[in-house]
Amino acid sequence: ELDSLENEMLALEGVLRSAREQRARGAARVEVGGIQYNETEIRRLESELRGFADMIAVKRKTLDALNRSKASILLDLQILFWASLFVLLVGVIAAVLGYLSWFHKVRIFRDRRHGPRTEDLEAFREAPGSH
Numbered sequence: 001e002l003d004s005l006e007n008e009m010l011a012l013e014g015v016l017r018s019a020r021e022q023r024a025r026g027a028a029r030v031e032v033g034g035i036q037y038n039e040t041e042i043r044r045l046e047s048e049l050r051g052f053a054d055m056i057a058v059k060r061k062t063l064d065a066l067n068r069s070k071a072s073i074l075l076d077l078q079i080l081f082w083a084s085l086f087v088l089l090v091g092v093i094a095a096v097l098g099y100l101s102w103f104h105k106v107r108i109f110r111d112r113r114h115g116p117r118t119e120d121l122e123a124f125r126e127a128p129g130s131h
Contacts, residue, residue: 002063
């Protein structure tokens with residue numbers, strides 16, 4: 001769309017340039033590309049040219065905003081990717097360490113499932129409010 005607007009603007013600039021040259025030579029009616037233009041039509045074409053310039057400026061600003069938004073989204077996706085990869089790596093390392101500690105029977109915590117719990121029983125008896 002921006003390219004078609006720029007092509008239209010170039011065509012209008014060509015017509016207006018030819019019209020200025022013919023006016024400078026003193027021609028009463030301006031003819032460009034087999035089409036005759038009077039003064040009112042030339043003023044209308046100049047107005048359209050300004051309108052096209054404004055529309056092109058707006059389109060460029062919109063395109064720049066879209067490109068910035070796209071870059072921001074891509075940066076967010078890249079951050080999310082690296083964070084996910086880090087969490088996945090930490091999880092795999094934790095799983096491997098857990099498996100190795102189970103395989104080599106590494107005791108991290110005291111096994112309280114077997115044997116008397118005399119320390120706990122004594123602590124319970126000494127606690128205020130029991131009995």
